[in-house]
Amino acid sequence: MNLTSDIVKSAGIHTYMGGHAIDAFTDYAVRNKYQHLVIVADDNTYNVIGNRVERALQKNSIKPHTLVLHGNGDPINAGARSVLDVLIALEAGTEVVVAVGSGTITDIVRFVSHRTRLPFISIPTAASVDAYSSITTSIMVEEVKRSLQAKQPKAIFVSIDTLRKAPQTMTAAGFGDMLAKYTAIADWKLAHLLVGEPYDDSIVQSIKTALQQCIDNVKGIGTHSKQDIQLLMEGLFVSGICMAAAKNSRPAAGSEHSLAHFWEMTHPENGKPVALHGARTGVATGVISGIYEQLRSLSYQEVERWVQAAALPQISEETAGIQNVFGESGPQINDSRFSFLGMSQTDFQQLKKNILINWDEIVAIASEVPSRERIVSLLHQAKGASDPLEIGIAEEQVSQALRWSSYLRDRFTVLELNQILKLID
Numbered sequence: 410m411n412l413t414s415d416i417v418k419s420a421g422i423h424t425y426m427g428g429h430a431i432d433a434f435t436d437y438a439v440r441n442k443y444q445h446l447v448i449v450a451d452d453n454t455y456n457v458i459g460n461r462v463e464r465a466l467q468k469n470s471i472k473p474h475t476l477v478l479h480g481n482g483d484p485i486n487a488g489a490r491s492v493l494d495v496l497i498a499l500e501a502g503t504e505v506v507v508a509v510g511s512g513t514i515t516d517i518v519r520f521v522s523h524r525t526r527l528p529f530i531s532i533p534t535a536a537s538v539d540a541y542s543s544i545t546t547s548i549m550v551e552e553v554k555r556s557l558q559a560k561q562p563k564a565i566f567v568s569i570d571t572l573r574k575a576p577q578t579m580t581a582a583g584f585g586d587m588l589a590k591y592t593a594i595a596d597w598k599l600a601h602l603l604v605g606e607p608y609d610d611s612i613v614q615s616i617k618t619a620l621q622q623c624i625d626n627v628k629g630i631g632t633h634s635k636q637d638i639q640l641l642m643e644g645l646f647v648s649g650i651c652m653a654a655a656k657n658s659r660p661a662a663g664s665e666h667s668l669a670h671f672w673e674m675t676h677p678e679n680g681k682p683v684a685l686h687g688a689r690t691g692v693a694t695g696v697i698s699g700i701y702e703q704l705r706s707l708s709y710q711e712v713e714r715w716v717q718a719a720a721l722p723q724i725s726e727e728t729a730g731i732q733n734v735f736g737e738s739g740p741q742i743n744d745s746r747f748s749f750l751g752m753s754q755t756d757f758q759q760l761k762k763n764i765l766i767n768w769d770e771i772v773a774i775a776s777e778v779p780s781r782e783r784i785v786s787l788l789h790q791a792k793g794a795s796d797p798l799e800i801g802i803a804e805e806q807v808s809q810a811l812r813w814s815s816y817l818r819d820r821f822t823v824l825e826l827n828q829i830l831k832l833i834d
Contacts, residue, residue: 420542420561420650422542422561422562422563422564422565422650423563423564423565424564424565424566424567424646425437425564425565425566425567426565426569426642427567427568427569428568428569428570430532430567430568430571431458431461431462431465431566432465433566434462434465434530434564434566435465435466435468435469437530437564437566438469438471439469441505443471443504443505444471444472444504445474445500445502445504446466446471446473446474446504446505446506446507447473447474447475447476447495447498447499447500447503447505447507448463448473448475448507448509449478449495449498449506449507449508449509449510449514449517450475450476450477450478450510450514451477451478451479451485451513451514452478452479452480454509454510454511454514454534455477457534457571457574458509458534458568458571459475459477459509459510459532462507462509462532463475473507474498474500474503476494476495476498478491478494478514478517484513485513485514485517486513487516487517487520487546487547487548487549488548488550489549489550491513491517492517492520492548495517495518495521496521496525499521499525504527505527505528505529505530505563506518506521506522506528506529506530507529507530507531507532508529508530508531508532508562509532510532510533510534511533511534511535511537511538511540511579512537512538512540512685512686512687515531515533515538515541516540516546516547516548516559517546517548518531519540519543519546519559519560519562520546520548520557520559522559522560523546523558523559523560528562529560529562529563530562530563530564530565530566531564531565531566532566532567532568533565533567533571533572533642534571534575535571535575535576535579535580535583536572536575536579536580536583536638536641536642537575537582537583537586537685537686538582538583538586538645538686538687539583539586539587539645539646539648539649539652539661540649541562541565541645542561542562542565542645542646542647542648542649542650542653543559543561543648543649543650543652543653543658543661544558544559544560544649544652544653544656545557545558545559545652545657545658546558546559547670547686550741551738551741552674552737552738553674553735553738553741553742553817554670554673554674556657556658556818561649561650561653567642569639569642572638572642573633573635573638577631577633577792578685578688578793579685579687580630580633580638580641580791581630581631581687581688581691581788581791581792581793581794582686582687582688582691582793583641583642583645583687584623584627584641584687584691584787584788584791584793585687585689585690585691585692585694585788585791585793585794586645586648586661586686586687586690586691587620587623587641587644587645587648588620588690588691588694588784588787588788589661589662589663589665589690589693589694590619590620590648591620591698591777591778591779592664592665592694592698592701592778592823593659593660593661593662593663593664593665593666594613594616594617594660594663594777595663595701595774595775595777595778595823596663596664596821596822597613597659597660597663598613598774599771599774599821599822599823599826600659600820600821600822602763602767602770602771602774603760603763603767603821604756604760604821606659606821609654609655612651612654612655612660613660615647615650615651615654616647616648616651616660616661618647619643619644619647619648620644622640622643622644623640623641623644624787626640626641627787627790627791628790630790630791631790631791631792648660648661649661659820662690663697663823664693664697664700664814664815664822664823664824665690665693665694665696665697666690666693666818667810667814667815667818667820667822667824668689668696668697668807668810668811668814669686669689669690669692669693670814670817670818671809671810671813671814671817672684672689672693672800672802672806673686673689674735674738675734675735675806675809676801676802676806684794684800684801687793688793688794688800689800691788691793691794692788692794692795692796692799692800693810694784695781695784695785695788695795695796696781696797696807696810696811697823698778698779698780698781698784699781700811700823700826700827700832700833701775701778702775702778702780702781703832703833704771704772704775704826704830704832705772705775707830707832709768712764712765712830715829715830715831716761716764716765716829716830717761719761719829719830721749721752721757722749722828724750727749727750727816728743728750730812730813731743731813731816734809735813742817745819747817747818747819748815748816748821748824748825749815749825749828750816751819760825760829761829764826764829771826811824811827811833812828815828
């Protein structure tokens with residue numbers, strides 16, 4: 410199965426992947442008679458390929474307006490300041506916005522593109538994230554990481570040579586983002602089974618195929634093999650397209666992403682290099698796989714005792730805890746009423762019944778998630794981080810994330826079961 414030709418083309422995204430991406434992009438711009446383009450890059454991505462994209466357009470009598478976002482030594486943040494900078498750069502008559510970069514640049518441009526109804530084109534600089542073909546974007550809103558509606562690119566032009574020259578940490582982050590599909594899919598199945606959330610098995614089968622493609626080629630991904638880097642990028646594209654098909658990020662992001670966002674929000678690295686999104690999600694996938702291991706080890710009798718003893722958390726205690734953990738972001742998170750804050754006593758009692766009635770199926774879902782040892786092994790083969798300490802996260806911060814990160818998203822996951830069944834404290 411050729412994932413790029415079959416799935417990406419079916420999504421209506423013009424895609425080029427090969428050794429002449431800049432030429433292919435320039436030809437595309439000429440064919441579409443673009444004259445007013447805005448290129449968005451950061452200091453690194455402009456030097457890697459953005460300046461060559463700019464010159465190639467100029468040679469074809471197209472004069473783009475280029476915006477280079479500066480982090481002043483720090484990574485660019487997908488937040489209000491960067492969004493405003495891009496909006497200001499959009500002069501009257503702008504026809505298309507070109508995102509030259511990886512996850513953060515793409516998230517910023519995708520969000521602006523959606524709000525301005527302008528098309529955007531993606532020129533990725535690393536196989537580090539599944540954002541390129543997605544319709545959602547992660548934006549920091551008042552210090553809270555939010556998944557917001559955005560749009561897919563009109564076209565994607567991938568230089569395989571550029572991807573291969575990216576730091577291995579970025580490629581390993583992309584592999585970590587793919588591994589997250591194990592726990593994301595299991596969480597989606599649990600939500601469908603226990604709270605009746607809509608579920609689409611055809612989407613799951615597509616993303617599982619893409620995931621297996623990456624697993625089968627992890628050693629080549631770890632050594633930056635040309636063929637295997639392309640396979641990883643195809644898998645990341647398919648993940649984004651599956652999110653578009655589901656109209657949300659459910660197929661690709663679950664409890665592991667909640668942990669990753671929690672760590673980003675609450676534990677700044679204090680001058681240390683910031684761990685990439687995919688590195689955090691890969692590590693978090695290992696943590697969550699440990700919960701699924703615990704879950705499938707329980708007997709029905711143990712589950713019955715825990716479920717019967719479980720009570721809906723007191724709103725006053727939860728809101729106080731959220732305020733303490735999240736600080737200034739606490740009021741916004743409390744107002745969102747996610748997870749147990751938005752659950753009635755009737756809903757909670759029905760959830761408890763559903764857990765007992767469907768226990769065998771819950772165990773079957775948990776059995777589809779690899780062991781934590783297996784996840785760690787795969788991350789090692791991709792030469793990525795596998796332990797929270799490797800990305801600056803202490804044991805206490807893991808415990809905090811398991812307890813409180815479910816309040817960041819309106820999404821039922823194994824984190825709610827963890828709290829009811831006391832799987833991992």
